[in-house]
Amino acid sequence: MAKSSGRTLYDKVWESHTVDVLPTGQTQLFIGLHLIHEITTAPAFDMLREKNLPVGFPERTFATLDHVVPTDMRARPFLDSQAEDLTQALEKNTSQFGIQFYGLDSDRQGIVHVIGPQLGLTQPGMTLACGDSHTSTHGAFGTLAFGIGTSQVRDVLATQTLAMDKLKVRRINIRGALPEGVYAKDVILSIIRRLGVGGGKGFAYEYCGPVVEKMNMEERMTICNMSIEGGALVGYVNPDATTFEFLKGREFVPKGKDFDRAVAYWSSIASDSDARYDDVVDMEGSEIEPTVTWGINPGQAVGISEKLPYPEQCSDPEGAKRAYEHMGWKAGTPVLGMPINVAFIGSCTNSRLSDLRAAAKIAKGRRVHPGIRALVVPGSAAIKALAEKEGLDRIFTEAGFQWREAGCSMCLAMNPDKLAGKEICASTSNRNFIGRQGSPGGRTILMSPAMVAAAAVNGKIVDVREHA
Amino acid sequence: MSADVKIVKVSGTGIAVRGNDIDTDRIIPARYLKEITFARMGEYPFYDERFDAEGKPKTHPFNDHKYRGASILFVNKNFGCGSSREHAPQALFRFGIHAIVGESFAAIFAGNCVMMGIPTVTVTSAEIEELMKLVELDPQNRFAMDLDAKTLSYGERQVRFDIPDTYRNALITGFWDSTSMLLSNLNKVKKIAAGLPYMTGFRG
Numbered sequence: 146m147a148k149s150s151g152r153t154l155y156d157k158v159w160e161s162h163t164v165d166v167l168p169t170g171q172t173q174l175f176i177g178l179h180l181i182h183e184i185t186t187a188p189a190f191d192m193l194r195e196k197n198l199p200v201g202f203p204e205r206t207f208a209t210l211d212h213v214v215p216t217d218m219r220a221r222p223f224l225d226s227q228a229e230d231l232t233q234a235l236e237k238n239t240s241q242f243g244i245q246f247y248g249l250d251s252d253r254q255g256i257v258h259v260i261g262p263q264l265g266l267t268q269p270g271m272t273l274a275c276g277d278s279h280t281s282t283h284g285a286f287g288t289l290a291f292g293i294g295t296s297q298v299r300d301v302l303a304t305q306t307l308a309m310d311k312l313k314v315r316r317i318n319i320r321g322a323l324p325e326g327v328y329a330k331d332v333i334l335s336i337i338r339r340l341g342v343g344g345g346k347g348f349a350y351e352y353c354g355p356v357v358e359k360m361n362m363e364e365r366m367t368i369c370n371m372s373i374e375g376g377a378l379v380g381y382v383n384p385d386a387t388t389f390e391f392l393k394g395r396e397f398v399p400k401g402k403d404f405d406r407a408v409a410y411w412s413s414i415a416s417d418s419d420a421r422y423d424d425v426v427d428m429e430g431s432e433i434e435p436t437v438t439w440g441i442n443p444g445q446a447v448g449i450s451e452k453l454p455y456p457e458q459c460s461d462p463e464g465a466k467r468a469y470e471h472m473g474w475k476a477g478t479p480v481l482g483m484p485i486n487v488a489f490i491g492s493c494t495n496s497r498l499s500d501l502r503a504a505a506k507i508a509k510g511r512r513v514h515p516g517i518r519a520l521v522v523p524g525s526a527a528i529k530a531l532a533e534k535e536g537l538d539r540i541f542t543e544a545g546f547q548w549r550e551a552g553c554s555m556c557l558a559m560n561p562d563k564l565a566g567k568e569i570c571a572s573t574s575n576r577n578f579i580g581r582q583g584s585p586g587g588r589t590i591l592m593s594p595a596m597v598a599a600a601a602v603n604g605k606i607v608d609v610r611e612h613a
Numbered sequence: 614m615s616a617d618v619k620i621v622k623v624s625g626t627g628i629a630v631r632g633n634d635i636d637t638d639r640i641i642p643a644r645y646l647k648e649i650t651f652a653r654m655g656e657y658p659f660y661d662e663r664f665d666a667e668g669k670p671k672t673h674p675f676n677d678h679k680y681r682g683a684s685i686l687f688v689n690k691n692f693g694c695g696s697s698r699e700h701a702p703q704a705l706f707r708f709g710i711h712a713i714v715g716e717s718f719a720a721i722f723a724g725n726c727v728m729m730g731i732p733t734v735t736v737t738s739a740e741i742e743e744l745m746k747l748v749e750l751d752p753q754n755r756f757a758m759d760l761d762a763k764t765l766s767y768g769e770r771q772v773r774f775d776i777p778d779t780y781r782n783a784l785i786t787g788f789w790d791s792t793s794m795l796l797s798n799l800n801k802v803k804k805i806a807a808g809l810p811y812m813t814g815f816r817g
Contacts, residue, residue, distance in 0.1 A: 164805050165798050167791075169782040173798055175805045177812070185698065187649050196792060201799070202806070213647060227647035234649055268811055278697040278721055294699035294725035295651075296790075304795040306802055308788075310779050342634055343691035346720055376694065378720045399815045407815040442634050442694070461633050461690075557643045557696075578638040578695060585642075585661040 153314045153416040154270075154383055155349045158289040161414075162272045164306055171308040177271035179206040179301045180257045181244075183213055183231040184559065185276035189298035190238040202305040203243040207266060208235060210248055211256045212559045216522050216549035219249055228560065242302075255525020255551040258282040258493040262366065263527055265395025269384035269411035274301055279493045279575065281372040284381035285365035286388055287414060289349075291378045312379060313423035315348040319356035321430040326610035328503065329364035330495060330573070330593035332356065334436040334446045336368075337375040340426065341460060342444040345377025348424070351416065352382050356430040362391040363497040370494045371575050374443040383415040435609055437480055438577045438591040440468030445577075446591070449608045452479050471579055472588055473567070480606055483590070487570040488519040488601035489582075490546075490594050492556035495573035496524030500594040501532050504573075505540045507598035507612060513545035514604030520562065521546045522554040546601065558583025571600035620730050620784040623712040624757040625684030627748040628674050630659070635688065636695035637722065641704045643696075654700055655707025675708070679752040687745050688715035693722025702726045712758050714765060714774065716741050727780045730789045732760055734774040744772070760785050 164173040186208075193200070200206065213228035223229040232248075239246035247253040253260055258279055261267040269287035274280065276298045283290035293307065300307055317336060337344075350372050357365065365382045372380025382388075389408050392398045399407045434448040445468055447453065455476040456465035469476060474483070490496070490504050501523060513519045521541045523529040529551055532538060538548045555562040556574035563583025564570055570582055570589050577589035590606065599609040645657045663673040670676045686705065692715045693701060702725045705713070712732045726733045736744070747754055747767065757766045758774075760781055765772050783789040795802075806812050 161809065162805065164801050167788070167794055169786060169788050169791075169794075170779040171783065173795055173802075175802060175809070177809065184646050188651055188699075191650065198792070198796075201802075225647075227649075230649050231647060271811060276697060278695065280697075292697035292721050294697055294702075294721065294728060296699060296725065296728035300792050300795055303792050304799065304802060305806070306795050306798070308783070308791045308795060310777065342694055343717060343719070346691070346717060373695075373721070376691065376719060402817060403815040406810070406817055410810050410815065442636070464633050467632065557638075559643050559647060576636075576638070576695060578636045580642050580661050581638050583644070585666070 150417055151419050151421050153351060153420045153422065154287055154381060154414055155289060155312065155314045155351070155379070157414045158270055158272060159311055167308055169308065171310055173306050174272060174309045175306050176274045176301050177205065178266055178273045180261055180273070180275040181206060181208045181298065182211050182257045182277065183235045185295050186298055187231060187234040187238070189295050189302060192296070192299040193302055198303045200242040200244065200302045205305055206244045206302065208239045208244055208246040209254050209257055209260055210235065212553045212557065214249065214552040215561050216552045216554050219550055252526050255527065256493045256496065256553055258370065259496060259524035259528065262286065262362065263525055265392055265398035268392065268398070269388060270414040274307065278373045279370050281378070281380045282366050282370040282493055284369040284372065284379060285362055287381055287384035287411065289379060289381065292373060312349045313347055314351055315345070315424040315426060316351045316353060316422040318354040318425065318427045319352070319430050320354050320427060321356065322359070323356055323430045323433060326595070326613065327433050327435060328593040328595060329360060329367040331433050331436040333368045333371040334438065334443065334591065335433045336428065337371065337444045338446040339428070340375055342374060342442045343376045345372065345375040348377050349379035349381065350375065350377040352380060357382055358385065361499060362387060363499045366497070367494055371443065374575055384411045435593065435596055437596065437606060439472065439474060439480055440465065441471050441577055441579050443575065443577060443591060447480055449481060452477055481608060483606045484569065485571045485590070485600050485605060486517060486568040487564060488517060488597050489555045489570055489572040489574065490520065490597050491522030491524065491554050492574035493524065494575045495594050496522060496528065498528055498531055500573065501537050504594040504598035505537045507595050507609065508544040508546060508602065509540045511544055511602040513601050517601055517604055519546040519601040520549060520555060522549040523551050525551045544602065555582055557581060571597045571606065573597050617787050617790055618730060619787040620732065620789065621760050622758065623684065623732060624755065625711070626682060626752060626754065627685045627687055627756055628680040628683035629687040629745040629748045630674055631689060631745065633690040634694055635692050637693055637698050637701040638695055640693065640701040641698065646698055646700050651700065651703040651707070654704040658704040658708045682709065684709055684711045685756050685758065686710045686713045687741060687748060688713060689741060690716040692718050694719040697721045699725045702729055702731055706731055714741070714744065727783055727789050728791065730784065732758065732776060732784055734758070734776045736772055736774050740772050
């Protein structure tokens with residue numbers, strides 16, 4: 146346990162990265178690591194050119210391609226000329242400004258929030274920014290990580306700093322243990338359901354307690370990833386032995402005696418045992434069951450044994466009515482047995498090796514239900530290779546799933562992977578917003594990878610615990 | 614270090630988009646983020662809610678001629694939740710929206726707005742309902758937002774709004790375009806960077 150000064154990890158990392166208090170009253174915060182991708186960055190580089198500014202710390206920015214890349218036919222030039230233009234712009238900008246770029250020909254390419262941790266770029270006690278709201282993912286390492294817009298990307302490129310306001314910290318303590326068949330995805334959906342999609346506004350979420358401590362790094366990333374869906378810009382877990390074990394030996398992690406010094410530092414930035422929090426929430430892990438969304442935001446979720454709620458039972462009855470209108474579902478009916486058309490396993494939420502293993506365990510020896518389109522999209526080229534080494538690809542393809550190349554794919558459909566018409570998709574991604582998966586009428590049901598695999602082979606929503 | 618454009622007052626007619634938790638995918642569908650500049654974003658706000666699959670206009674305030682020329686947008690709770698895409702406020706701004714009044718805003722969206730010089734201010738549920746009704750009843754009603762006084766005036770009436778002090782300061786001093794302000798501290802930035810152990814690979 147870190148020495149007692151009553152401070153949270155958030156307080157400590159904020160302080161160590163504070164450059165100055167600005168004339169506006171905002172804090173100028175140093176950004177230790179900046180990750181960029183092909184979307185949201187091209188105009189930022191244009192703004193730099195307009196202002197005739199160089200990139201201040203080019204060695205602190207790393208780039209990859211994820212949002213627009215096709216996950217099947219990756220030959221260049223891409224068939225989609227807009228995707229090709231964005232890709233060429235990133236290639237040109239990174240080359241011109243001396244920024245490391247992991248393109249499609251690199252074995253380090255992948256979803257930006259998957260490769261940061263995988264390469265050991267993401268480290269405890271850092272500040273990390275990226276022009277993508279799911280940057281909160283990196284908080285799993287005790288990193289103060291948050292999504293930014295394009296003008297902020299410009300500021301990070303130019304100055305390696307941002308004008309920021311300090312957040313409050315809410316401690317979310319998950320007690321006890323999770324039942325069999327209940328995953329990190331179910332935990333975070335339950336948290337958002339309880340605290341609301343706007344409930345985290347103004348807060349950083351610190352996830353802790355026995356359930357979180359027992360989780361591996363990939364599970365912690367799933368939890369932190371969806372912090373923003375609960376309205377929290379930042380979510381983090383205090384670094385511990387599990388964190389250090391994950392990082393050891395990775396490409397950008399210090400080696401030997403330097404690693405020992407790093408561990409000592411990383412340990413010192415964890416929240417103190419007597420840290421003061423602005424709010425504390427306790428939840429019971431044993432009460433969480435496999436959870437799925439029924440509406441058009443991630444807070445509209447139910448446990449698998451529950452019936453769909455009546456609008457008047459919801460915190461926002463009008464929002465619930467709008468959700469039912471879009472989904473075409475009726476309040477009061479069980480969520481179990483709802484038919485699906487598409488199954489998607491992937492995204493920065495759930496595309497890592499343990500996610501693929503959990504899904505493969507369900508898929509093994511079974512067949513995707515007739516008429517269902519099922520995709521498995523690994524989060525990075527490296528995860529794809531590891532999965533293939535243990536034969537997961539064969540399990541999936543023999544079951545009738547398509548096995549794809551790394552990318553964001555159907556999470557946000559800025560590439561050829563899209564829903565059509567009013568298709569219903571069981572999805573491991575993070576957002577069930579209207580139109581999110583590429584069709585204005587498309588419908589998304591968020592759930593864990595095991596639940597999606599079970600839905601794919603049954604053609605409907607089932608309780609994965611009865612299909613293990 | 615120079616502060617460029619000070620934003621103290623915004624005035625004009627209003628437009629209301631009702632509903633809580635309106636996410637940035639609804640404000641601008643992801644497919645338009647594939648354009649390499651923000652230049653055409655003003656054509657796309659709420660696109661899938663305004664047009665059907667054949668491109669035929671649907672009923673939506675942003676399609677309604679009554680509201681043409683509106684510069685103040687009225688919204689409900691948690692507006693702009695979801696993705697960090699600056700394309701969302703860019704789309705609204707380029708459509709003509711120069712200030713947003715709501716019950717609450719999502720964090721990244723509000724941050725993007727201030728970086729673009731768009732005030733996002735909050736009022737109570739009862740006040741937003743009254744303001745929305747006023748806009749819908751007579752789209753020609755004019756509103757005057759004063760960030761100095763933190764007031765929104767219309768006709769003979771006035772409502773006080775909230776805005777985080779730092780956002781307000783950034784707008785009224787012109788430092789919402791923050792690059793030059795941040796750059797002026799470059800020496801301090803380098804000093805802080807040099808003191809962070811990971812910047813030197815934890816070498817002893």
